[in-house]
Amino acid sequence: MNGPEIGISFASALRLFAAAPRREGRTTVVTDGVSTLGHVVESLGVPLTEVGRLLADGREVPVSYVPAAGDHVEVEPVTRPQSVPGAPLRFLLDVHLGTLARRLRLLGVDAAYESEDIGDPALAARSAAERRVMLSRDRGLLRRRELWAGAYVYSDQPDEQLRDVLGRFAPALEPWTRCTACNGRLREADREAVWEKLEHGTRRSYDVFAQCAECERPYWRGAHHARLEAIVRDAVTEFGAAQAAPHGRLAD
Missing domain, CATH: 3.40.50 (Rossmann fold)
Known part of the structure; x- marks a missing residue:
């Protein structure tokens, strides 16, 4: 590039994407005078998926804005x-x-x-x-x-x-409603419906099951249930749930 110079600074959350010399405060960028601000930001290593507001001298501008000489650009993260x-x-x-x-x-x-x-x-x-x-x-x-x-x-x-x-x-969180293998929806199933897919020990030990509507994988409260329950509990406690799912018993 060989054109107008602008100053640019990245919010702290975005500095990991930029080269080391651009991670602290305002630095100078020489633009070509025709590239959009979005192109300039990406050329410095920051994906636009991570960019929120773009401010040029304090006013919000779109990614299509072509920066002018002397602009001070602030790049904020997504809200x-x-x-x-x-x-x-x-x-x-x-x-x-x-x-x-x-x-x-x-x-x-x-x-x-x-x-x-x-x-x-x-x-x-x-x-x-x-x-x-x-x-x-x-x-x-x-x-x-x-x-x-x-x-x-x-x-x-x-x-x-x-x-x-x-x-x-x-x-929205709806725990225990999707197949962890294929992403299909789970439905309740009786033991006879999944019998052929179960090992002998499981047949003897469990009588409450669910099954994936797409790949037909069976689910039950197995040996890993406590660990999975902890993941669900922590997520729902911190982020909430769309509904209290009745299938907390299910784990393959």
């Missing part, structure tokens, strides 16, 4: 909770976020997940086709123009990832 207009809130997670996908499903949140690396173009196309918010730690993926919506997952720890997503989007 939480973040609304996603125009569609029911649904998510799509990339191959690296399998644990987060299962925990969202455990809480009844619609969370599609790609268990194989199908590539960024295919993920972005699915996000657009199904109008799902793309969750990823891949900054390049989140910069793809085809995305319907996206969000960076800031932690690599599943507990913090879950709190991040729930705090950012405030989805």
